[in-house]
Amino acid sequence: MGIHVIKMPDIGEGxxxxxxxxxxxxxxxxxxxxxxxxxVMTDKATIEIPSPVHGTVAMLGCxxxxxxxxxxxxxxxxxxxxxxxxxxxxxxxxxxHPAPVPAAAEAKAAVPEPAKPVAxxxxxxxxxxxxxxxxxxxxAREPGARPLASPAVRKRAWDMGVELQFVHGSGxxxxxxxxxxxxxxxxxxxxxxxxAAGGYREVHTEQTIPLIxxxxxxxxxxxxxxxRIPHFSYVEEIDVTELENLRVxxxxxxxxxxxxxxxxxxxxxxxxxxxxxxxxxxxxxxxDAGVVTQYGxxxxxxxxxxxxxxxxxVMRHAEARDMWSCAAEIARLADAARTGKAxxxxxxxxxxxxxxxxxxGGIVTTPVINHPxxxxxxxxxxVERPMVRQGGLVVRKxxxxxxxxxxxxxxxxxxAQFIQAIRTxxxxxxxxxxx
Amino acid sequence: MNQHTxxxxxxxxxxxxxxxAIRAGQxxxxxxxxxxxxxxxxxxxxxxxxxxxxxxxxxxxxxxxHYASGSALGISVQAPRIDIGQxxxxxxxxxxxxxGGVAALLKKSGVRVVKxxxxxxxxxxxxxxxxxxxxxxxxxxxxxxxxxxxxxxxPFMPFGGQVISATEALSPKTVPxxxxxxxxxxxxxxxxxxxxxxxAQVHVVEAQERxxxxxxxxLTRPVGIALKGLGIETHLGCSVLGLGEQGxxxxxxxxxxxxxxxxxxxxxVAVGRRPNxxxxxxxxxxIDMDGHFIKVDDQCRTSMRDVWAxxxxxxxxxxxxxxxxxxxxxxxxxxxxxxxxxxxxIAAVCFTDPEVVVVGATPxxxxxQGMDCIEALFPFxxxxxxxxxxxxxxxxxxxxxxxxxxxVGWQAVGKAVSELSAAFAQSIEMxxxxxxVAGTIHAHPTLGEAIQEAALRALGHALHI
Numbered sequence: 015m016g017i018h019v020i021k022m023p024d025i026g027e028g029x030x031x032x033x034x035x036x037x038x039x040x041x042x043x044x045x046x047x048x049x050x051x052x053x054v055m056t057d058k059a060t061i062e063i064p065s066p067v068h069g070t071v072a073m074l075g076c077x078x079x080x081x082x083x084x085x086x087x088x089x090x091x092x093x094x095x096x097x098x099x100x101x102x103x104x105x106x107x108x109x110x111h112p113a114p115v116p117a118a119a120e121a122k123a124a125v126p127e128p129a130k131p132v133a134x135x136x137x138x139x140x141x142x143x144x145x146x147x148x149x150x151x152x153x154a155r156e157p158g159a160r161p162l163a164s165p166a167v168r169k170r171a172w173d174m175g176v177e178l179q180f181v182h183g184s185g186x187x188x189x190x191x192x193x194x195x196x197x198x199x200x201x202x203x204x205x206x207x208x209x210a211a212g213g214y215r216e217v218h219t220e221q222t223i224p225l226i227x228x229x230x231x232x233x234x235x236x237x238x239x240x241x242r243i244p245h246f247s248y249v250e251e252i253d254v255t256e257l258e259n260l261r262v263x264x265x266x267x268x269x270x271x272x273x274x275x276x277x278x279x280x281x282x283x284x285x286x287x288x289x290x291x292x293x294x295x296x297x298x299x300x301x302d303a304g305v306v307t308q309y310g311x312x313x314x315x316x317x318x319x320x321x322x323x324x325x326x327x328v329m330r331h332a333e334a335r336d337m338w339s340c341a342a343e344i345a346r347l348a349d350a351a352r353t354g355k356a357x358x359x360x361x362x363x364x365x366x367x368x369x370x371x372x373x374x375g376g377i378v379t380t381p382v383i384n385h386p387x388x389x390x391x392x393x394x395x396x397v398e399r400p401m402v403r404q405g406g407l408v409v410r411k412x413x414x415x416x417x418x419x420x421x422x423x424x425x426x427x428x429x430a431q432f433i434q435a436i437r438t439x440x441x442x443x444x445x446x447x448x449x
Numbered sequence: 450m451n452q453h454t455x456x457x458x459x460x461x462x463x464x465x466x467x468x469x470a471i472r473a474g475q476x477x478x479x480x481x482x483x484x485x486x487x488x489x490x491x492x493x494x495x496x497x498x499x500x501x502x503x504x505x506x507x508x509x510x511x512x513x514x515h516y517a518s519g520s521a522l523g524i525s526v527q528a529p530r531i532d533i534g535q536x537x538x539x540x541x542x543x544x545x546x547x548x549g550g551v552a553a554l555l556k557k558s559g560v561r562v563v564k565x566x567x568x569x570x571x572x573x574x575x576x577x578x579x580x581x582x583x584x585x586x587x588x589x590x591x592x593x594x595x596x597x598x599x600x601x602x603x604p605f606m607p608f609g610g611q612v613i614s615a616t617e618a619l620s621p622k623t624v625p626x627x628x629x630x631x632x633x634x635x636x637x638x639x640x641x642x643x644x645x646x647x648x649a650q651v652h653v654v655e656a657q658e659r660x661x662x663x664x665x666x667x668l669t670r671p672v673g674i675a676l677k678g679l680g681i682e683t684h685l686g687c688s689v690l691g692l693g694e695q696g697x698x699x700x701x702x703x704x705x706x707x708x709x710x711x712x713x714x715x716x717x718v719a720v721g722r723r724p725n726x727x728x729x730x731x732x733x734x735x736i737d738m739d740g741h742f743i744k745v746d747d748q749c750r751t752s753m754r755d756v757w758a759x760x761x762x763x764x765x766x767x768x769x770x771x772x773x774x775x776x777x778x779x780x781x782x783x784x785x786x787x788x789x790x791x792x793x794x795i796a797a798v799c800f801t802d803p804e805v806v807v808v809g810a811t812p813x814x815x816x817x818q819g820m821d822c823i824e825a826l827f828p829f830x831x832x833x834x835x836x837x838x839x840x841x842x843x844x845x846x847x848x849x850x851x852x853x854x855x856x857v858g859w860q861a862v863g864k865a866v867s868e869l870s871a872a873f874a875q876s877i878e879m880x881x882x883x884x885x886v887a888g889t890i891h892a893h894p895t896l897g898e899a900i901q902e903a904a905l906r907a908l909g910h911a912l913h914i
Binding site: 185 | 786787788789791793850853854855878879880882884885
């Protein structure tokens with residue numbers, strides 16, 4: 015028997031670290047060729063790592079949620095034959111004692127490998143840092159297995175009337191800490207809310223939720239954008255009465271055959287047209303190199319809310335699409351993002367981004383630029399408002415556009431002119447289609 | 450009849466009883482403590498403290514004698530002598546100061562101390578007898594039995610004359626020329642070694658095949674070597690038959706059935722201790738017993754409501770620090786707090802030379818519990834401080850679970866290792882893992898470094914070996 019080592023593949027250009035999102039196997043599992051071993055995440059794409067061999071999992075390179083260097087040992091699989099792991103100097107068989115967690119993980123002391131204890135389990139709950147519910151849940155220890163806690167914690171538990179037997183220990187070796195006791199008590203001994211009338215009672219719950227996976231990426235990207243880019247925002251109101259009339263008419267006429275249009279494809283079209291005049295908005299600013307790259311193509315980023323968090327899917331070559339093609343592509347990308355099937359290409363490479371919260375759009379937003387782009391357009395909700403036209407009050411459908419720009423490379427005047435150009439196009443929708 | 454009532458009545462003023470009384474006093478519980486002898490019980494009067502005093506004196510004398518025959522340290526003295534009468538006076542002085550201190554602490558806590566012999570009338574009443582005085586009747590809500598234990602007597606060789614218990618051995622008038630110690634447990638060996646250092650020729654007879662049979666062979670090996678060095682002869686696997694016909698000797702029989710006699714000026718019988726459960730009316734309560742001991746739960750409650758028992762009378766391990774912890778706990782429970790006696794470990798120290806400390810599980814015990822454990826040993830031979838103390842024999846050993854590295858036991862043998870028991874017990878009570886101990890900086894140069902090194906070695910990367 016030999017050991018076949020799979021190293022963390024390089025799945026994105028220039029990416030040194032990849033986050034291990036989820037294991038599909040555990041130590042001891044039999045794996046077959048092409049079986050999915052793990053999900054890893056880079057940028058915003060989640061990629062499945064299949065097994066190239068048949069065998070048995072001998073070691074996992076890290077715990078879920080940890081970041082691994084590209085090229086580090088991802089997994090060891092015990093295989094028939096020699097495997098691809100060379101014996102280390104000294105001739106010790108590395109397969110004999112698979113280390114449950116590699117040095118890097120140990121240093122972080124993050125998640126112990128859920129090895130099965132021979133003696134009565136001290137920590138019976140598997141390590142699941144993101145399942146906060148489980149942390150406070152009742153833990154059933156084997157009868158006779160003593161809960162591990164310092165004398166001070168034991169005394170406090172007695173004072174509170176808490177049986178430590180049922181308290182999850184988050185410390186090393188499953189040690190129950192003061193915080194675990196607090197979490198247990200906060201949750202209520204039976205997990206049921208206390209009987210205080212009307213729910214007017216002090217609540218002392220606290221949940222620690224580690225940032226892993228997509229949430230960590232979002233946090234990093236947002237921080238990066240706000241740290242690097244001096245944003246300025248510009249808000250203008252657009253009279254979309256005509257645009258909405260057109261949209262309703264188009265849907266009436268073509269909706270069944272070509273699909274329903276939302277405002278987004280119309281706005282995309284307006285952007286495409288306006289960007290001809292303002293190419294500096296359709297750009298990416300590599301501030302490390304001090305180079306702004308303007309693009310002829312409009313790769314339109316569309317911010318999409320998914321269960322896991324915000325993702326930006328990218329509609330390539332918006333300039334080459336008509337409204338229905340845009341609508342279909344936006345819908346397809348949103349669905350791909352939500353179901354986790356979006357590819358890396360569909361999630362990167364945008365040159366300008368639209369952010370829309372639809373009916374939740376509010377009056378004004380201050381969108382965060384999708385770094386390294388230089389502009390983002392936020393769509394606010396459409397609402398009927400009394401407007402003054404030719405000295406008289408009329409009811410018009412109004413929509414605000416809240417946009418942010420990178421003030422290092424976009425001057426306020428140009429940004430204003432750009433938004434005014436979009437406004438002109440949207441308020442007179444026929445202009446959208448005049449080449 | 451003189452009569453009073455109290456909330457808590459403590460029978461026995463040993464370490465368990467007096468601690469319970471002090472803590473109860475602190476918590477505002479009206480408390481009365483009855484003691485027939487001296488406050489402090491066996492521990493302060495005829496146990497822990499006086500034996501350590503005598504051991505210290507014997508060690509100092511032995512050191513001086515050792516210098517008289519030339520020393521690598523370059524120290525020389527001329528034929529040292531010891532006035533054992535003065536040694537005993539000095540020891541009594543220490544005992545007096547400590548028992549006086551206990552009395553002062555009890556007074557400070559507002560505890561009423563009644564001198565005399567308690568006789569239980571019922572679960573709420575005790576009659577205290579004192580010579581020349583009318584009996585005193587004390588009523589109580591809670592009764593705490595802290596009556597302790599006494600040295601076990603051999604029926605065919607009762608105490609008296611040349612047959613002595615540890616109590617008499619701690620107040621010698623002269624050092625006997627030949628001492629036979631029956632029992633190679635910790636009491637027999639502590640005193641046997643002290644007497645050997647004071648100049649007696651000591652023979653130790655033990656029925657089992659090993660000295661300190663409660664501990665494993667690896668741990669007791671350095672003690673065995675030290676016994677040889679002191680000229681103490683051990684007779685293992687031998688049973689004692691009794692005194693010789695004319696006195697002056699002890700007859701023993703070895704495993705092969707061969708009988709022989711050991712010349713003896715005195716015979717110290719140290720074959721264990723028995724709980725004090727007779728002579729004070731305990732039988733009237735008809736509480737549940739556990740063998741010779743009073744049966745208690747993890748709150749030290751007996752089978753009778755509001756009758757509590759702590760310390761040696763409740764069973765193994767017969768150790769003062771266990772009794773004290775139980776006493777403190779009972780006082781707190783009576784005051785309304787929720788408490789349980791649930792230590793992760795109770796340290797046991799053997800003040801032989803070298804000393805032995807055992808805290809938590811030994812490797813053998815851990816394996817017997819079905820635990821997959823790792824053990825690692827760090828020898829004092831690789832410890833600079835030990836060398837500078839001329840005591841490089843011995844080691845520190847750690848036992849930990851293999852799966853999560855939780856430390857479950859410490860053992861040590863060597864000079865002054867008794868002081869390491871604090872670190873051992875604390876690490877286990879705190880639920881330390883090997884990484885916790887290995888990651889704690891231990892002062893250099895100290896014996897304690899061996900603790901860290903043992904943990905490092907268990908993790909596979911000791912630095913000094």
